[in-house]
Amino acid sequence: MAIVKMKKLRVMAMAAQRDALLRELLRLGCVEISEPAGKLSDPAWAALLRRDASQLAQTKNEQGEAGAALAALKRYGGTKDGLFIQRRAVSETEFLSDETLESSRAVSGKINGYLQEISRLQGEENRLLSRKAGLEPWVPLDMPLELGGTEHAVFRLGVFPGAADTAAIRAELADAAAELYEISADKQQRCCLLAAHRAEEEKALEILRPHGFSVTVFQGVTGTAAQNVQALDGALAENRKQRQEAEAAIAALAPERDRLRLYADRLSAEAAEDLNTERLLTDGTIVFFEGWAPAENLAEVQALLDAKGCAWEAEDPAEEDIPDVPVRLKNNWFTKPLNMVTEMYSLPAYNNVDPNPLMAPFFILFYGIMMADMGYGILMFLAGTIVSKKYRPKGTMGHMMGLLQLCGVSTFFWGALTGGFFGDFLTQVVKLTTGGDFALPALFTPLNDTLMILVGAMALGMVQIVTGMAVSFIRKLKAGQVLDAVFEEVTWWIVFIGIGLMAAGVTNLVLYAGLALIVIGPLVTGQGFGKIMGIFGSLYNHVTGYFGDILSYARLMALMLAGSVIAQVFNTLGAIPGNILIFLVISLAGNALNFALNLLGCYVHDLRLQCLEYFGKFYEDGGKPFRPLAMETKYVDITK
Template sequence: MILPMARVEILGPRDLLPRTLEILQAQGVLELRAPRAAAPGVAPLRPAEPVPDAAGRQARLADALARIDALAARLGPPHAAAATACTVLPAPGTEALVARLAALAEELDGLEARRAALAEERVATERFSDLVVALAPLRHGLEAAAEPELHGLVLRTDPAALRLLEAEVARITAGTAELQSRALDAERTGILIAVPRAHAKAVAALLYERGVDEVRLPAAYAGRRLVDVLLLLAARARALPGEIAQLDAERAALAAEWAPALAHARGEAEAARDQLEAAGRCGQTRFAFVAAGYMPVERVPALLAAARGVLGDRVAVSARPPEPGEWHEVPVVLRNRRWIRPFELLLALVPLPRYGSLDPTPWLALTFPLFFGLVLGDLAFGAAGIAVALVLRRRGTGGALGRDVAWIALWCSVSAALFGAVFGEALGELGAHVGIHPILLDRRRAILALLWLAVGVGGAHVALGMVLGVVSALRGGHVREALARAAKLGVLASAAVGGLAAVGAIPRVALTPAAVAGGGALIAAVLAEGPLAALELVLGVGNVLSYARLMALGLASVMLAEVANGIASGLRPAALGLAIAVLLHAVNFTLGLLSPAIAALRLHYVEFFEKFYDPGGAPFRPFARPA
């Protein structure tokens, strides 16, 4: 159902507007709308003036939100095992908050820089270790007093390039450097360059200019034997993971301390920003303010009590039902019973119904599974669907949305299983081998009866839509439209009775009264709505015939099952026939999930909804604190 709404107006002294907005935001039940123009003789309303320095405050709040979001993204969620003590941040929009956030950012920068350095050192250490192992047999003869720096290279084996590199290094270092090489394999050569500290920068520049990927050992290892360097690197490699883990623990503790405070500060900043924006949707006179909007009727007493408890008699709160002339702007809240509510998902592809019209969700909950089962109509497929839906719902797959989809799938599968029992089908004719026989009809053979069943279901569905259209028109005060719809319903009902009498399904004596009643209803429809009423009646007959697609899709499903069974019994070798049959049944099951759902939705959206559905409703967006 569409929840009844109330038009609420709050009147009070201008100085109470900020406090009133705080109450409304805390209650979170009123969708603010601009107040209506004042009646003649009443002081005119104008938009409420913003608080002093509103633009500056909004800018500070926006800056605070940007800083908070950036820091929260960098910190990530707090680890469950981290410390739970949290800090308290200053009020949003203040310089104190900006200073605290800047200090946190600086502390986080330091942690990230230290961890990045350690991570870089870890990668470099691994590369150093690999290269030192490869070059360990090489030695250099430079004196320790020269503070030699070691450069390790791994190049493609090329004697000419090696001689050129050696010549360049000797030229730059005036022959004081040593270059030694060792073949690592058939394609690579390891090179060790020992350079006195005085010429180290020049050699590094040479290697950079030539695009040589070097591994330069840290200065702490200068002058040491490569075997000693390897031992030092191994020790450092063992220490680095612990140091990185310590920094990660510090970061986790920082997240645990700050993440809740940042979340709270963000909520406060958003709330303050929303209050500033909400003030612009209120009106004021010289001495008073007016805040107005829509809210569910059931929540009005709680709002009255909250306003009275905080502001006493200084504000007046009035509530009234919306007038039909304003229904087009009233937001819509759907409220259905728990077992019906998941079917509201089926309205996601169409706009919400307009306020004051009818909510089709209860009828969808009844007829959508009915159409689905009429098409699929297989006991085995229905049982499989029930099992899958129950498992998914029990596991909570997909969260609340997934549970709702599983609930719809469950009832569609129940319907498919029931129709499978009615038609005597379980994977086609295989059900007959285990004692399953048709209760109502065998749709594999009674095709004409199945067609009449589908058309009969369609006629009842369209008639239901027309009845709902009459009710909707009466609720909206459109009496002439209600009479026209009732008359067209009478014409279709008379045509149905006449058709049944013509084919002998009912006594032929009903044919004449049906024709007379239908003619009178047609005249009434034309008088009430004009000549187009006759054209709409023809379209209505077409709507009913559209339900024949339920028969066609159902026959396609059962015929595919028959093909699969025939292949399983006739193809040799038997294993191949069985494999193909299982594949075809799987395809049939997949198509059985999609085709009935699409066909049922199409019949509801086109044939059913057009008889009564009044789209154009806006979702309810109350002025509330951020979630």
């Protein structure tokens, strides 16, 4: 297993062949077209070529409409996605069919038309409700709202703050030819009608103004408030009817969900094609691009480019190209699920090593040690297998299910060694049902052999650390860094062996030789005063580093012990009442909680051991993921 070797491509084709070439590259799915930023910054290139144009904005808009249509079917049509998407298989011909595209676009347009109508009706409903809310306080007033007065009298509608004392205000109006009538009141406002002689209107308003009186005018409204509210209720009922009809029309299109899902995936492919179109350089007659392709796929790429009449060349990346070379990891069924861990941390640099084969045995082994329960292992394996078979997830979710299966096997194995099946579940069941004693056979148990497990955990940690050092040693030798390899890795291997021999009482000479190399190393590789400081720095950094890392592996014992104890505590609590049904309820609930906590906790601690203690010895990250122009789908599986 290794990092896939890449070839740097330079391709030139006739502009008329652009769309057909990109479509075939999309189907091939193994060529990444690079951004031409460097070329455009060169005046010589900028004078000749420019970026090509595409319909990416329109495609993105159609993607948004397709997503809105699917969301509408979920909301109004009762379609459910579930935790995992059920992929269906479609042929490549159907996926790329223009007829399928147009019919799906029509369905999406129809649903989005209904959504626009629903949105318009919702806005109209809000407007009607706002008008109704403004009229409702005036319903008790049996007077047309447009009536402003008579020949000698004037009528003014207005509101006071809710705390206003209308009785006192009415008394103040005694000096004016006016009367104040309270129509309705609540905590926020008091709605009133002012009736005054036309000659006394200004005087009455001057009296009311200090009390916060604000005149209310209903523009374009005729009839009483009650009549208008009744009309608005009718309009609201009609509005809701039309909305229900639009929602029902969307619900009736629920059977078209699979067509829309295919359409959404097709648009994703179209967007990828349009995005790569904008990476091409053109003068209107020819198109040019640079990119990357796996060396193992070069024959397919060559056949395609030759068939399209392209001028092209492929070469190995130069040393200065290394930071820009995209990285693809080539793994088998055992190591591929670890892509999830590697991608979460960071891909390796192109000239580094693939960490998955080096990490997979340790990650899976350590996870099983920390979880160590046959029942939990069975659940993990079944969950991973069922989801993988039924839903065929891809990407991170697919890797997660594969990793869950492998870690489930490891968990079951270590559970068999420690005699754990949901803790001591079977022991308690037998005791409650028959009164007898029963225990699964165990090679060792977390509670009785804690010290042995601790020593074993640190020994496994030592093995992993030495493995990381060995990888670093080999890489340094290949790079010609012989002295660094000797004084960094070999020196400390001798120290480790010397400590072991001294502890066994065999000899101290090997340890002394290792200590001598610690002193010699900085003297040989350092310069000036740095030679002396290098001795102390090397000693301090390596002692605290290596031995601190080894102590970190004590977490293997700690999590094994914690998981076992928590499971047994819940089983014991469930067994106290002496009723098998109560026991099952408490035990299953407690084990479910313990399982969920350990499922995440063991992953986090295992990840820490790999990324900090292990990767720190040899790993160089910073790789760019290989993102070829390809048909990446979310809802369907394409069969050729």
